[in-house]
Amino acid sequence: MSLIHRGLTFSLRIEESLIPQVNQLLEDYNADQPPNESLCGTFFISWLTVPTQVYAGKEVLPARVIFMSSYVGNKRKHVDTLVNALGDKLRKVFAFSDEYPQKTLDSRSMARFIVKKSSFNAFYSGFKFVSTGSIASESQLRSYIFKWVEKQTKTPAFSSLTPSAIKSAIEKEVEKHPSFSSLMDDPEGIVWSKWKMLAMPGLFVMLMVASLLVAMGSIWWDMGLWGFLGWVLPDFFLLMFLLLVLLRKDENLESPPIDVISDEDYLEIVSREKNKVVNEMTVIAPLKPGRFRRIFLAVSLRLVAMVRYFAYIPTVHTARWLQLDRGKRLVFIATFDNQSEAYAHDFVDSEKRSRNLAVIFSHVMGFPKTTWLIHKGSDYRKDYMKGVRSFQFKTGFWYTLNRELSVENLKNNRAFRLGLNRKMKDEDIRKWLLRL
Amino acid sequence: MAAETINLIQDSELELHDMQGILIRGYGLLPEAKYLLLKFEDGNLARSYLQSLYMYITNGLAKPLEQAINIALSASGIKSLGIEENDFNTFLREFKEGMAEPHRQFVLGDEGEFSAEHWSWGNPSGEQVDALLMVFAHEHEYMEELLEREKKRMEKFGVKLIEALPTALLRDHKEHFGFRDDISQPIIKELAKSKGKGDFPAGEFFLGYKNLYDEHPLSPSVAEKEDPKGLLPVSYEDPSRRDLGKNGTYLVFRQMEQQVFRFWEYMRNQSTSEQEAILLASKMVGRWPDGSPLTLCPNNPNPEKSLENGFNYWNEDRYGLKCPIGAHIRRTNPRDHLVTETSAKDSEEMAAKHRMLRKGRPYGPPLDETLEPLDMMLKADDGKERGLHFICLVSDIRRQFEFVQNIWVNFHKFGGLNNDADPIIGNHFKEGELKTDEFSLPHYPVRKRFKNLPNFTRVRGGAYFFVPGMKAIKFLAKALE
Numbered sequence: 001m002s003l004i005h006r007g008l009t010f011s012l013r014i015e016e017s018l019i020p021q022v023n024q025l026l027e028d029y030n031a032d033q034p035p036n037e038s039l040c041g042t043f044f045i046s047w048l049t050v051p052t053q054v055y056a057g058k059e060v061l062p063a064r065v066i067f068m069s070s071y072v073g074n075k076r077k078h079v080d081t082l083v084n085a086l087g088d089k090l091r092k093v094f095a096f097s098d099e100y101p102q103k104t105l106d107s108r109s110m111a112r113f114i115v116k117k118s119s120f121n122a123f124y125s126g127f128k129f130v131s132t133g134s135i136a137s138e139s140q141l142r143s144y145i146f147k148w149v150e151k152q153t154k155t156p157a158f159s160s161l162t163p164s165a166i167k168s169a170i171e172k173e174v175e176k177h178p179s180f181s182s183l184m185d186d187p188e189g190i191v192w193s194k195w196k197m198l199a200m201p202g203l204f205v206m207l208m209v210a211s212l213l214v215a216m217g218s219i220w221w222d223m224g225l226w227g228f229l230g231w232v233l234p235d236f237f238l239l240m241f242l243l244l245v246l247l248r249k250d251e252n253l254e255s256p257p258i259d260v261i262s263d264e265d266y267l268e269i270v271s272r273e274k275n276k277v278v279n280e281m282t283v284i285a286p287l288k289p290g291r292f293r294r295i296f297l298a299v300s301l302r303l304v305a306m307v308r309y310f311a312y313i314p315t316v317h318t319a320r321w322l323q324l325d326r327g328k329r330l331v332f333i334a335t336f337d338n339q340s341e342a343y344a345h346d347f348v349d350s351e352k353r354s355r356n357l358a359v360i361f362s363h364v365m366g367f368p369k370t371t372w373l374i375h376k377g378s379d380y381r382k383d384y385m386k387g388v389r390s391f392q393f394k395t396g397f398w399y400t401l402n403r404e405l406s407v408e409n410l411k412n413n414r415a416f417r418l419g420l421n422r423k424m425k426d427e428d429i430r431k432w433l434l435r436l
Numbered sequence: 437m438a439a440e441t442i443n444l445i446q447d448s449e450l451e452l453h454d455m456q457g458i459l460i461r462g463y464g465l466l467p468e469a470k471y472l473l474l475k476f477e478d479g480n481l482a483r484s485y486l487q488s489l490y491m492y493i494t495n496g497l498a499k500p501l502e503q504a505i506n507i508a509l510s511a512s513g514i515k516s517l518g519i520e521e522n523d524f525n526t527f528l529r530e531f532k533e534g535m536a537e538p539h540r541q542f543v544l545g546d547e548g549e550f551s552a553e554h555w556s557w558g559n560p561s562g563e564q565v566d567a568l569l570m571v572f573a574h575e576h577e578y579m580e581e582l583l584e585r586e587k588k589r590m591e592k593f594g595v596k597l598i599e600a601l602p603t604a605l606l607r608d609h610k611e612h613f614g615f616r617d618d619i620s621q622p623i624i625k626e627l628a629k630s631k632g633k634g635d636f637p638a639g640e641f642f643l644g645y646k647n648l649y650d651e652h653p654l655s656p657s658v659a660e661k662e663d664p665k666g667l668l669p670v671s672y673e674d675p676s677r678r679d680l681g682k683n684g685t686y687l688v689f690r691q692m693e694q695q696v697f698r699f700w701e702y703m704r705n706q707s708t709s710e711q712e713a714i715l716l717a718s719k720m721v722g723r724w725p726d727g728s729p730l731t732l733c734p735n736n737p738n739p740e741k742s743l744e745n746g747f748n749y750w751n752e753d754r755y756g757l758k759c760p761i762g763a764h765i766r767r768t769n770p771r772d773h774l775v776t777e778t779s780a781k782d783s784e785e786m787a788a789k790h791r792m793l794r795k796g797r798p799y800g801p802p803l804d805e806t807l808e809p810l811d812m813m814l815k816a817d818d819g820k821e822r823g824l825h826f827i828c829l830v831s832d833i834r835r836q837f838e839f840v841q842n843i844w845v846n847f848h849k850f851g852g853l854n855n856d857a858d859p860i861i862g863n864h865f866k867e868g869e870l871k872t873d874e875f876s877l878p879h880y881p882v883r884k885r886f887k888n889l890p891n892f893t894r895v896r897g898g899a900y901f902f903v904p905g906m907k908a909i910k911f912l913a914k915a916l917e
Contacts, residue, residue: 149882159881166881263529271539276870277849314776339543341834342843348649349789350782381649404869408775408852434755436882 001189002073004197005043005125007320008082009068009331010117012097016063019049022096026396029089036401038085041078041132043070044318044335046280047093047397055328056289057256062325065093066284068333070123070318072131079111090114121322121331122305124313127410128197129190134183135402138413141180145416146436148173163429171420184420197309204306208233243296244373250290251371258366261390269394273339277406278317280398281340283332285364285391287323293363294327296373300359313353314346317407321360330364337406344388348381366390449626450638450645452496454683454905458506458570459642459829460496460627462795466504466572468579469797471601471689471825472586473557474567476516477594482566483517485593486913495906503582504572507909508687508901510534513566517912523658523680526673527902530833531686535898536560543838545846545863550895556599557691557897563598568689568901601691603797603825607807611798612694612822613717613860613892614807616727620745620769622791634788640836641793641829644669644682644905648789653831655681656902658911667911683905688792688837690826690898692861696803697817699892704813706886714809716886719877720859722765725809729765734758749773750780756878761851764860767844775851790839792828799825823893833900848872864889 014022026047039045046068053061067090071078083090087107094100105113130138149170152158161169174180214223215230223230273279287293301321304311313319319334336343348354355374361384362370368383370376405413416435424432452460463469476482486507494504509517511532515524524532533540536552536559546552552559571586573579583600590597611617625635626645639647643655657671658678668678703713718724724737731747732738734757750772753759759766761775770787772780800822804811830836844850845858848871855871857864864873877884904912 146882146885150885153882161881163881263525263532266529267533267539271542274542312778314774337849338843338847341543342839345789345835345839346786349786351785352782379651381651382654406849406852409849409854412852430880431755433881434878434883 002196003129003131003187003189003193005070005072005123005128005318006075006078007068007070007121007123007318008075008078008114009066009119009121009320009322010114011064011066011119011324012094012099012117013062014049014065014097016052018096019051019063022049022065022093023394023396025089025093029086030397033399034085036132038081039399039401040081041071041073042081042399043072043132043401044280045069045397045399046282046333046395048282048393048395050284050393053284053286053329054256055286055325059328061286061329064324065097066324066331068121068320068331070125070320070335076111076115079114080107082114083107083110119322119324120301120305121320122301122308124308124311124316124319126313126316126318126407127414128309129187129193130410130414131187132401134187134414134417135405135410137179137183138417139405139409141174141183142413142416142436144177144180145170145173149433149436163426163433166433167424167429174420183417186418194309200306201309208236240299243292243299246292247290247296248372250288250292251369253289255288255365255369258387258390260386261392266389266392269392270340272394275400275403277337278335278400278403279338279340279343280333280335280395280400281343282393282395283388283391284329284393285366285387286329287327287363288365294323297330297360297363298323298327304360315343315407317402317410330360332360335400337408340392344385348384354380354384361387364391450496450642451683451905454907455496455642456506456684456903456906457494457496457498457500457504458687458795458903459683459685463500463504463572465501466574467605468573468576469603470571470579470583471603472569472571473565473598473601474513474569474590475563475596475598476513476566477596479516479518481594482513483913485589485595486517486909488589488593490906490909490913493906493909500572502574502578504570505582505586506570506903508568508570508903509912510565510567510899510901512564514902514912516566519912520659520662523656523662526654526656526658526677526680528654528686528833530838531900531902534560535688535690535900540838543842545841545857546895548863548865549891550863552898555895555897558899559897563596565598565899567595568687568899601799601825603799604801606798606802607805610725610807611824612696612800612802612807613699613721614696614725614809614812615717615721615723616725616742618794619723619727619743620765622793624793636788636791639831640791641831642683642685643831644672644679644684647831655679657681663911667907669907680904680908680911681902682908684908685829685831685903686833687795687901687903688826688828688830688833688898689901691799691823691896692826693821693823693894693896695890695892695894696812696822697815698890700809700813702890702892710810710813713813716877717809719760720763720875722759722763730759730763747771748780750783756851760875760877762853762856762859762876764858767850767858768840770844790836790844792830792836792840794826794828796825796827799823821896823896829903846872859889859892861893864891 049065052063055061174184211229211233214226217223218227218230315337317335322331324331347357358370358374361367366387368377368380412435419432492505494500511534541552558565571582573582609616609618622636624638626638628635637646639645639653643653647653652672658680660676660678663678668680669682671677671679703717707713707716723729726737726739727742728738729744729747731753732741732744748771772784774783774786777783777786801820803815828837846862848855848857853876855874856876857872859875873889875886875889
């Protein structure tokens with residue numbers, strides 16, 4: 001069973017004049033949320049419309065309705081779940097698009113249609129390998145054990161036990177509890193999922209190391225056909241360097257001015273964030289002019305997707321980046337702890353993070369200019385915040401499985417569970433107990 | 437802090453003559469202070485009022501020993517003075533919307549008992565507060581004279597006094613719960629005698645100077661034609677405009693009532709002895725009542741360290757065993773440890789971007805003159821109102837004040853916690869599954885959980901103000917025509 005978190009994104013063109021009708025439908029669906037049981041394996045769904053936008057001052061990018069979900073496990077199974085839970089709603093909204101077939105699609109055809117329309121996205125998860133089912137069970141486990149230990153401490157003898165003895169007592173309590181005993185074992189598929197996620201970056205590194213070794217070896221030996229491997233590493237760097245040089249040329253192009261969103265419109269968007277713990281934001285913007293930006297961004301997003309196992313963005317549950325309209329539009333969506341105004345700060349407040357994210361956002365209209373990709377100009381932070389604001393859109397329909405737990409809560413609950421049945425030193429047990 | 441800066445201002449890189457004194461000092465030598473909330477009845481008269489007041493306003497160069505007067509304007513106050521709509525729109529969105537706007541209330545956690553509808557001033561359905569006049573004097577009689585003079589001026593120019601908020605400094609720089617206050621203030625690089633690591637550029641707190649991002653903070657500006665006398669400097673944002681914010685700043689004012697009896701009653705009820713009650717209260721604050729930090733003095737207070745500010749958490753106390761993660765001082769200034777960051781350096785960098793320059797004063801009589809916890813625990817509830825006029829200066833309301841309030845103070849999930857808002861100033865409530873009224877004390881074998889925390893503070897009023905520089909005051913008073 002795969003525990004890898006993934007993002008599914010698909011979008012259809014619609015006439016801009018139909019946007020109000022689609023938005024009304026999405027608002028209605030938002031008020032009538034599907035039950036969690038019907039969306040097994042799904043963490044989040046954002047469903048919204050985006051109006052036409054202008055690329056490079058001349059090309060009009062079409063209005064779209066965009067559906068984005070975050071899930072764990074198998075893509076096809078997830079699509080089937082979506083079709084079963086939201087089939088009629090999806091059909092009604094899609095019917096506004098000329099890309100949707102005239103005849104009504106049955107569930108199987110609908111699932112095929114969605115898969116066909118889905119696009120690549122670079123996806124990030126802040127609580128890796130946690131399944132939808134284990135969010136609640138791990139939270140209940142921690143809470144139950146906390147109360148149990150709290151009760152035991154009323155007996156002075158319990159508090160004077162060694163850390164190992166206390167851990168054993170906890171493990172016995174978990175084992176004898178029918179709803180928690182299965183949590184004594186590591187989640188099924190976690191090791192396989194980790195290996196799977198590491199496979200791509202691992203292969204890439206191995207390929208590069210092999211290339212380096214072959215290149216070095218070819219100085220002394222004839223490598224025969226293997227000699228071509230020696231060119232992979234230099235070719236890769238050469239290609240990246242070339243792209244960077246071409247990008248530098250694009251960086252000199254002046255971007256057309258953007259319409260800065262009014263305070264009233266922005267207030268309307270952020271006022272929708274009514275959740276006390278988890279909220280969502282969507283930023284959709286055309287790219288800045290320059291044909292190599294599109295290529296550079298596409299390559300960057302694939303590299304980001306490859307190293308996502310190692311990525312860390314604090315307070316973010318999930319995030320994704322993707323290109324639409326032949327790479328001319330960037331979609332960014334994130335679900336995070338607390339409010340978007342604070343969350344957006346997390347990026348610019350840290351020098352390191354703002355540099356990393358410049359690799360993606362520097363290509364997008366409204367975002368500050370950079371040179372050599374990550375070299376920031378003056379007023380970077382102010383312009384960045386202006387960019388986020390100006391291209392933030394209202395999400396008509398937003399579903400979230402978890403409304404109560406922060407990223408740190410989720411990680412903590414998982415770490416507590418994984419500590420069960422693990423051998424630890426007394427000092428580590430003390431730290432583990434602090435997770436309760 | 438104030439005494440230090442007075443001796444340094446000669447060589448400062450700041451245009452102190454163009455700043456109001458409140459930006460530079462807390463007027464510690466002037467123990468009497470009143471905060472007057474004003475309403476302008478007429479725009480023209482309001483400008484005349486500013487003209488008349490101008491020569492009495494204390495600037496940043498002066499070292500007042502007898503009296504000081506400073507003024508700040510709310511969004512409605514600025515509008516009343518007749519500023520053009522386009523110019524008004526250059527003020528920060530948060531300032532224009534105001535503290536009592538529903539979304540801002542959500543962000544600030546002002547709901548239930550904290551909600552603006554219960555405020556005695558700043559309430560949207562109450563009197564509109566246009567200005568805040570801060571009057572300081574060295575003695576009570578002199579304060580009375582000053583107030584008389586100012587009241588006459590108000591009458592003359594159709595300015596209504598909504599409320600005169602009193603202040604009362606407490607002994608040993610304490611606040612009403614009996615804890616030493618005002619220890620950890622950011623040091624402004626341009627005002628410091630010697631350059632130190634961790635000093636803050638003036639732009640973090642004042643407009644017109646560079647901030648920690650090496651940028652000039654967003655500053656309100658006016659069209660060039662609005663300033664024919666050329667009073668204002670060129671705007672950093674747009675050279676075709678004039679900078680109205682230079683040498684000014686934003687001021688956040690929150691009147692916070694402190695429920696002192698309730699505070700010590702709770703501590704007593706949760707403890708088996710007075711000493712344990714003091715320890716619990718100290719764990720909630722993060723310092724002992726004398727000011728010594730728990731991180732350095734976990735077991736007992738140490739008077740020698742009562743002003744100590746040179747400590748961190750990452751290496752010293754990462755798990756909060758000395759100073760709990762949810763303690764008040766660890767939320768309002770997390771120093772080098774944020775649970776969400778992966779290193780002390782990153783935490784420090786993030787924490788630095790959200791500091792404020794505090795200028796407030798307490799008000800109301802102490803529950804017990806000694807302000808000693810042991811004495812206060814013996815006192816009955818006297819039913820009198822007391823608290824803190826929390827005032828802070830920031831160049832970015834959202835990034836500094838609102839961020840701290842939203843993400844660190846009231847977020848019940850702060851630092852991986854579950855149901856814990858700031859134990860001292862947080863809004864504690866239950867709403868269905870949502871609980872914010874717990875306090876967790878890391879402990880072996882399991883954390884101690886204190887439940888049903890009542891609100892120890894309550895917001896009684898509040899507003900965002902703009903403190904104009906001296907030239908900006910002249911401009912707003914239409915160049916003192």
